[in-house]
């Protein structure tokens with residue numbers, strides 16, 4: 645048969661929970677556009693996060709707060725067009741779910757309807773309980789995000805490790821249990837002592853995906869620009885850089901500029 649379509653075993657919220665059960669670690673990475681998402685999906689990353697970190701790495705803002713729901717939908721719809729296998733999760737941006745549960749549901753519905761994404765992510769526990777319930781009741785899968793929650797950076801003032809005090813550690817575990825009980829399919833844990841993160845992962849049956857949360861959790865997530873070395877000034881301890889693309893891209897582009905200036909490009913073979 646010449647028209648056989650390539651079969652992809654799609655990642656679903658259920659397969660992620662099964663992966664935890666079977667002890668298989670989950671890989672998650674951000675993407676914000678079609679071309680990058682194609683590469684990430686083809687490399688078999690399990691979950692692609694259209695993160696509100698787009699506010700930083702795509703738009704150049706200092707925090708995640710300014711990015712809008714429309715902008716997140718634009719990024720998400722670009723990513724969705726590239727993906728055949730990964731589960732695509734989209735951050736609901738700051739200001740689009742905190743004021744009331746109906747608004748939260750409207751935002752989640754817009755993301756699902758207008759981008760074709762598979763799930764949404766929201767930051768917080770107890771504080772946003774009613775909103776999470778509403779979204780889940782509409783049949784939209786929700787990923788939680790606890791620990792360092794960048795949308796509330798001005799409440800804390802720093803990006804230091806979270807939940808070092810006993811009281812915060814207790815709330816973190818309670819929040820994780822609450823999100824699980826309500827029906828969230830997974831939780832991101834950001835910048836938490838490894839020992840506590842492991843305890844959280846052992847306290848719930850849904851997968852805990854860490855960033856700066858050690859090796860005792862069920863999966864890892866990074867921002868793709870950090871992993872590829874496109875960002876330069878972001879150097880937290882948890883980051884492993886696999887390339888220095890900032891330098892490599894710069895060198896290639898400088899070479900191009902040189903070739904234009906010296907009339908080396910285009911050559912006889914590169915013209916009509």
Ligand SMILES: Nc1nc(=O)c2c([nH]1)NC[C@@H]1CN(c3ccc(C(=O)N[C@@H](CCC(=O)O)C(=O)O)cc3)CN21
Nearest residue numbers: 697700701708794802803804867870875878879880881
């Ligand atoms: N490029 C990028 N990568 C990310 O992982 C990321 C973003 N942007 N933007 C949104 C949030 C913000 N996140 C952050 C931000 C800062 C640290 C951090 O560790 N910053 C400092 C330490 C600050 C301190 O100790 O006071 C560092 O060491 O770089 C970690 C995660 C994760 N997200």
Ligand SMILES: CC(C)C(=O)C(=O)O
Nearest residue numbers: 674695696697832865
């Ligand atoms: C760092 C990850 C978890 C995130 O929320 C983002 O990229 O926006």
Ligand SMILES: [Mg+2]
Nearest residue numbers: 695696697735
């Ligand atoms: Mg985010």
